[in-house]
Amino acid sequence: xxxEFTGHDPYAINRKLPGADQHFDLVVVGAGPAGLAAALEGAxxxxxxxxxxxxxxxxxxxxxxxxxxxxxxxTGAVQTKDRMIEQVFMAQPLFEQAMExxxxxxxxxxxxxxxxNHANLAALPEPMLGLADEERSWTVGxxxxxxxxGARDLALSFTGWDQPGVMGxxxxxxxxxxxxxxxxxxxxxxxxxxxxxxxxxxxxxxxLEVAAMIETAAAPVGDLAEMAALKLAGVAVHCGSVLxxxxxxxxxxxxxxxxxxxxxxxxxxACDTICLAIDMVPAIELLDAAGGRIVTDPARxxxxxxxRAGLALPGIFLAGDCAxxxxxxxxxxxxxxAAARRALGHDPDGAPLRPEPVTAVDRLxxxxxxxxxxxxxxxxxxxxxxxxxxSRADLLDVQPPNYLERGEKMxxxxxxxxxxxxxxxxxxxxxxxxxxxxxxxxxxxREQVGMLLAMASNLPMAQxxxxxWRAPVRPVALGVxxxxxxxxxxxxxWDVWFGIPxxxxxxxxxxxxxxxxxRRALGGNMHL
Amino acid sequence: xxSNRGASVIVIGGGxxxxxxxxxxxxxxxxxxxxxxxxxxxxxxxxNGGGASHYQSPLFDEEQRMWPxxxxxxxxxxxxxxxxxxxxxxxxxxxxxHYIAGMCGDMGYRVDRIDAQQAxxxxxxxxDNCLGGIHLRFGGHAxxxxxxQAYAWATQDLGGRIIQHCPALSLTTAGGRVTGVVTPQGELxxxxxxxAAGPQIAGLLAPLGIDVPLAAARAEMIVTEPAPLMQWGGxxxxxxxxxxxxxxxxxxxxxxxxxxxxxxxxxxxxxxSPLARNxxxxxxxxxxGAAQLKVIRSWSGIIENTPDGRPIIDRLSxxxxxxxxxLSGVGFGLSPASGHAIRDLVIDGKxxxxxxxxxxxxxxxxxxxxxxxxxxxxxxxxxEALRA
Numbered sequence: 035x036x037x038e039f040t041g042h043d044p045y046a047i048n049r050k051l052p053g054a055d056q057h058f059d060l061v062v063v064g065a066g067p068a069g070l071a072a073a074l075e076g077a078x079x080x081x082x083x084x085x086x087x088x089x090x091x092x093x094x095x096x097x098x099x100x101x102x103x104x105x106x107x108x109t110g111a112v113q114t115k116d117r118m119i120e121q122v123f124m125a126q127p128l129f130e131q132a133m134e135x136x137x138x139x140x141x142x143x144x145x146x147x148x149x150x151n152h153a154n155l156a157a158l159p160e161p162m163l164g165l166a167d168e169e170r171s172w173t174v175g176x177x178x179x180x181x182x183x184g185a186r187d188l189a190l191s192f193t194g195w196d197q198p199g200v201m202g203x204x205x206x207x208x209x210x211x212x213x214x215x216x217x218x219x220x221x222x223x224x225x226x227x228x229x230x231x232x233x234x235x236x237x238x239x240x241x242l243e244v245a246a247m248i249e250t251a252a253a254p255v256g257d258l259a260e261m262a263a264l265k266l267a268g269v270a271v272h273c274g275s276v277l278x279x280x281x282x283x284x285x286x287x288x289x290x291x292x293x294x295x296x297x298x299x300x301x302x303x304a305c306d307t308i309c310l311a312i313d314m315v316p317a318i319e320l321l322d323a324a325g326g327r328i329v330t331d332p333a334r335x336x337x338x339x340x341x342r343a344g345l346a347l348p349g350i351f352l353a354g355d356c357a358x359x360x361x362x363x364x365x366x367x368x369x370x371x372a373a374a375r376r377a378l379g380h381d382p383d384g385a386p387l388r389p390e391p392v393t394a395v396d397r398l399x400x401x402x403x404x405x406x407x408x409x410x411x412x413x414x415x416x417x418x419x420x421x422x423x424x425s426r427a428d429l430l431d432v433q434p435p436n437y438l439e440r441g442e443k444m445x446x447x448x449x450x451x452x453x454x455x456x457x458x459x460x461x462x463x464x465x466x467x468x469x470x471x472x473x474x475x476x477x478x479x480r481e482q483v484g485m486l487l488a489m490a491s492n493l494p495m496a497q498x499x500x501x502x503w504r505a506p507v508r509p510v511a512l513g514v515x516x517x518x519x520x521x522x523x524x525x526x527x528w529d530v531w532f533g534i535p536x537x538x539x540x541x542x543x544x545x546x547x548x549x550x551x552x553r554r555a556l557g558g559n560m561h562l
Numbered sequence: 563x564x565s566n567r568g569a570s571v572i573v574i575g576g577g578x579x580x581x582x583x584x585x586x587x588x589x590x591x592x593x594x595x596x597x598x599x600x601x602x603x604x605x606x607x608x609x610n611g612g613g614a615s616h617y618q619s620p621l622f623d624e625e626q627r628m629w630p631x632x633x634x635x636x637x638x639x640x641x642x643x644x645x646x647x648x649x650x651x652x653x654x655x656x657x658x659x660h661y662i663a664g665m666c667g668d669m670g671y672r673v674d675r676i677d678a679q680q681a682x683x684x685x686x687x688x689x690d691n692c693l694g695g696i697h698l699r700f701g702g703h704a705x706x707x708x709x710x711q712a713y714a715w716a717t718q719d720l721g722g723r724i725i726q727h728c729p730a731l732s733l734t735t736a737g738g739r740v741t742g743v744v745t746p747q748g749e750l751x752x753x754x755x756x757x758a759a760g761p762q763i764a765g766l767l768a769p770l771g772i773d774v775p776l777a778a779a780r781a782e783m784i785v786t787e788p789a790p791l792m793q794w795g796g797x798x799x800x801x802x803x804x805x806x807x808x809x810x811x812x813x814x815x816x817x818x819x820x821x822x823x824x825x826x827x828x829x830x831x832x833x834x835s836p837l838a839r840n841x842x843x844x845x846x847x848x849x850x851g852a853a854q855l856k857v858i859r860s861w862s863g864i865i866e867n868t869p870d871g872r873p874i875i876d877r878l879s880x881x882x883x884x885x886x887x888x889l890s891g892v893g894f895g896l897s898p899a900s901g902h903a904i905r906d907l908v909i910d911g912k913x914x915x916x917x918x919x920x921x922x923x924x925x926x927x928x929x930x931x932x933x934x935x936x937x938x939x940x941x942x943x944x945x946e947a948l949r950a
Contacts, residue, residue, distance in 0.1 A: 039936035039937050039938075040938070041935060041936060041937075041938050042938040043821070043937060043938030043939055044938075045818055045819065046779075046818055046819060046820065046821055046938060046939075047818035047819060047820045047835075047837070047942075048818075048820075048942060050818050051835060051836055051837065147836065147838070149833075149835055149836060151944070151948055152831060152833065152948055153829075153830040153831040153833075153948055153949055154780055154820070154822050154829055154830065154831050154832065154833055154862075154864065154945075155780070155820065155831070155833040155835055155948075156820070156941065156942040156943070156944050156945040156948055157820050157835060157942055158835065158836075162836070164836060164839075171839060173836060323834075325831055325833060422809075434639055434708065435809065437808060437809070438639040438641065438808070439633070439639055440639075441637055441638070441639075442637070443637035443638060443715070443716075443719060444637065444638050444639065447638075447715060455602075455714075455724060455725075455726050456601065456726040456727050459601055461601075462601050462711075465608065465707035465708070465711075466707070466708065466711060468809065471809075472787075472858075473787040473788075473856060473858055475858055475859075504834055504859055504860050504861060505834055505836075505838060505860055506838065506857050506858070506859075506860065509787065509856035509857065509858050510856060510857050511853065511854050511855060511856050511857070512786060512842045512845050512846040512852055512853050512854075512855055512856075512857055513842075513846045513853030513854065515838065515839055515842035515857050516839060516842040516843035516846050516853075517836075517839035517840055517842075517843055518843060520839075520840055520843060524817075524818070524840055527818055528801050528816070528817050528818065528840075529801070529816070529817070529818075530801055530802065530803050530816045531781075531803065531816070531891065531892075532779070532819055532867060532871060532891060534867065534870070534871030535871075536870040536871055536872065537618075537870070537871030537872065537890070537891075537892070538618050538871075539618060540617060540618050540665065540669060541618060541619060541620040541622075541920065542669070544872075544920050545920070552665065555658075555661045556658070556661065556662075
C-alpha cells in the first residue's frame with residue numbers, strides 16, 4: 035500500500051493561500067486623530083502609506099449598529115454612499131493634507147480581517163489585512179501596520195432599549211461630526227462622566243436640545259465646573275436616578291422614564307433620543323482576530339490589548355483608543371505619530387509609548403453601578419441580545435431560543451447548574467442561548483452579557499468572561515467576501531473534507547475489489 | 563466543583579465521542595467520570611458541519627436509528643433534522659453525486675436523483691447555475707454545540723460526573739492494567755479507561771508503549787446571518803459541507819486543511835485564515851440567492867486523522883481495560899452510535915449491534931514510521947518556530 039504515497043497531499047493548504055493583492059510600507063487602519071497622525075508621519079518619513087477608514091459605512095451596516103450604535107437615528111442621507119464619502123471627506127481637513135502628502139486614502143472601506151502566521155497557522159505567504167467595500171473584498175500586505183481603530187459604544191439594556199432612538203455616544207458623535215446626518219432633536223444622556231459631558235457639549239453646540247443627563251451616583255462623576263455650565267445651559271441633571279424605561283411609538287423613542295435609585299416617583303422626560311454615554315469600549319477586533327493577547331484592564335476600558343500602545347505583535351502596532359481609553363485628541367495624535375515612527379524602524383529604543391497612569395480610574399466599577407441600577411429597574415424579560423431576541427431571564431437560565439422545545443430537564447438547567455462545572459464562559463453560554471450570535475456581531479451585547487454573567491456568578495467585573503473576535507470582524511456579504519479571482523492552485527486542490535482516498539469507502543467494501551472502484555470514482559472526495 | 567474520587571470508568575476527553583460513551587455507560591448504570599482539559603465539546607466536536615449521514619460507516623444503521631430519538635432520550639434539544647439535499651453547479655459534481663447515489667442505492671439506502679428544476683424548488687436560494695443533485699432520504703444534521711452540551715447534561719442527569727478544566731497528565735498502571743489517571747487535581751482511580759482525547763490520544767498512550775498513529779489538522783468554516791428557512795436545512799454541494807441552522811444561518815466549510823504539530827495540552831490557538839473568501843465564493847456559487855447575506859463569523863477546528871481516515875474504536879488487549887476511540891475527523895454525526903459501541907466494548911468486550919473489526923488499532927501494526935511524510939501530512943515548514 036505504501037507505494038502509492040507521493041509525499042505530497044494535494045488537498046493540504048500548503049502554497050494555496052495567495053499573497054496580498056496590494057502592498058504598502060505602512061498601512062494605517064482608522065482615520066481618527068491617532069490614525070491620521072500616524073499616516074501623515076509615515077508619509078513624512080518617505081514611506082508608502084495606505085490609510086483606510088470605514089466611514090462612511092453603508093446605511094445597511096448602520097441599521098445593524100456596525101460599527102457604532104447608531105440606534106436608527108440617522109437621516110436618509112446615509113443611504114447615498116457617494117454623497118456621504120464627500121461629506122465625510124469634507125468634515126476632516128486633514129484628509130486633504132494627507133492626500134497632498136502622498137497618503138493613499140480610502141474612505142468607506144472596511145478592515146474585516148488581519149492575519150499573520152502564528153500557532154497553528156503557518157500557511158500565509160505574508161501577513162495581510164482584509165479590506166472590503168460594498169462591491170468587493172481584497173487583501174493588502176505591509177511592512178508594518180498601525181491599528182488606530184478607536185473605540186465603540188458600550189451598550190446596556192433596559193426596557194424599551196430595542197427601538198429607534200436609543201443609541202451610543204460614538205454613534206451620535208459620528209452622525210453629528212462626520213455624517214451630518216443625525217435625525218434626532220431632543221436628547222437624554224445617560225452618564226455624567228467625561229464622555230457624557232463631551233456628548234452634551236457637542237449636542238448643544240450643534241443646536242440640539244439636551245433635555246437631561248442621568249446619573250446613578252449621588253453626584254456627577256465628571257468635571258463639576260463643566261457640569262455647572264451644562265446646567266446653566268438648561269440641561270437638567272438627575273443624580274441618584276436611573277432610567278426605568280424608554281417609551282416609544284412608531285418612530286421610536288418619545289420619552290425617557292426615570293426614577294430615583296431604589297424606588298420613588300417616576301418622572302417622564304419627553305425626548306426622541308436616549309444616548310448612552312456611560313463608557314466606550316476599545317475596538318480590539320482586528321488585533322484579537324490576529325491572535326494578539328487581550329487582557330482585562332479596568333483603567334483602560336475593560337478588555338484591551340496587553341500591549342499599552344506601540345508594538346503589539348511583530349509588525350503590528352497600536353495607537354489611540356484601541357490600545358486603551360483615556361487620551362485626549364492631542365495625546366492620541368502624538369501616540370499615532372510615535373507608533374508610525376516605531377513601525378517604520380525609527381527610534382527603536384524609545385520610551386514606552388504610553389506610560390502607566392499615576393492614578394487609575396476603575397471604569398468597570400462605573401459600568402457595574404449602571405448595570406446593577408438598570409437591572410434593578412427592569413423586568414428580567416427585557417431583551418439583552420437584540421439580534422437573537424434573548425431575554426435576560428433566558429440568558430441567565432441558559433435556555434435555548436424560543437423555536438426549540440424546552441423540556442423539563444432543559445428548564446431545570448441554569449447558569450447556576452453550569453457553574454457547578456466551571457467558571458462562566460461567555461462562548462459556551464453564547465452557543466447555548468444564542469446571545470451574541472447575531473448580525474451586529476454582538477456589538478450591542480457582548481460587554482453586557484459578560485457583565486451579567488459575572489454579576490450572576492458573584493465575580494468581580496474584572497473577571498467578567500469575554501467572547502472573542504474572528505474574521506470577518508465586520509459583516510461582509512457572501513458575494514463581496516468571495517474571492518472571485520481565486521488562484522488555480524486553490525481550485526485544483528479543493529476537497530470537501532480531507533481528500534483521504536480510503537475514508538469514504540463503505541465499510542462492507544473495505545478490502546474488496548469494489549473498494550478500488552470507489553476510490554477511482556470518488557477520488558477521495560466525500561460528500562456527506 | 564470537583565472531587566478527588568475516581569470512578570468505575572474514566573473517560574478522557576469530553577468531546578462528542580467521549581461524552582456519548584459516558585452517556586451510554588451512565589444509561590447502563592455505570593459509575594462514569596469524564597475529564598476534559600477545558601470546557602466540554604470545545605474542540606472539533608462543536609466546530610463541524612453537524613452532518614449525520616455516514617453511509618460508509620459500520621455504525622451507520624445505529625446512527626440512523628438513534629438520531630430521531632436523541633432529543634427525547636437526552637432530554638435536551640439537538641436541533642436534529644432529517645435528510646440531506648446535495649446540489650451541483652458543475653457536470654463533474656453532478657456525476658460525482660450520482661455515483662454516490664448509486665453506491666448508497668446498492669447498499670439499500672434510498673437516494674433520489676433530482677433535476678435542476680426540482681433542485682431549485684427544494685432549495686429556493688439555488689440559482690440558474692444549478693444542474694440538479696441528489697436527495698438523501700436518510701441521514702440529517704444537528705447542532706453540534708447544543709448536542710455536546712446535551713450529552714454532558716444527560717450524563718450528569720444519570721449520575722455521571724464531568725470535571726472540566728482537568729487535563730489528564732498521565733496514566734498509572736499496575737498489574738498490566740490502567741489503575742488511574744493523574745490530573746492537576748490528583749490521581750483519580752478507575753477500573754476501566756476510555757481514551758477519547760482527540761489528537762492528544764497518541765501522547766497519552768505512548769508511555770504505555772501503545773502507538774496510535776494520528777495526525778492533527780486545522781479546517782475552517784464560515785457562517786452567515788440568518789436566511790429564510792429552507793424546507794431541508796441539510797443542503798450542501800459545490801465542494802462544501804454544512805447546513806442551514808434552525809435559526810436560518812448558513813454554516814459551511816470545506817477546502818484545504820493545514821497539517822499541524824500536536825500539542826500535548828491541546829491547541830494553543832484555532833486561527834482562521836483568508837480561506838473564508840474561498841468558502842464565501844463557493845457558498846455564493848451554490849446559493850446565488852444568498853449572495854447578499856452577510857458573513858458574520860468564521861472559525862476553525864482541529865481534527866485528528868488516522869492514516870486511512872477511518873476510525874479506531876478498539877478495546878486493547880494489553881492493557882485490557884483500555885478502550886481507544888477516535889473517529890478520524892468524522893465523529894459528530896456518528897456519536898450516538900460510537901458511544902454505544904464504546905459502551906459495549908467497555909462493559910461486554912464486544913460490540914453487540916455491528917461488526918467493527920476493521921476499525922481495530924492493530925491494522926496499523928506494520929505502519930511505516932514515516933507515514934505522515936509519505937502522505938504529505940507534515941506540518942508546514944516554520945510551524946515549529948511559530949508555536950506559542
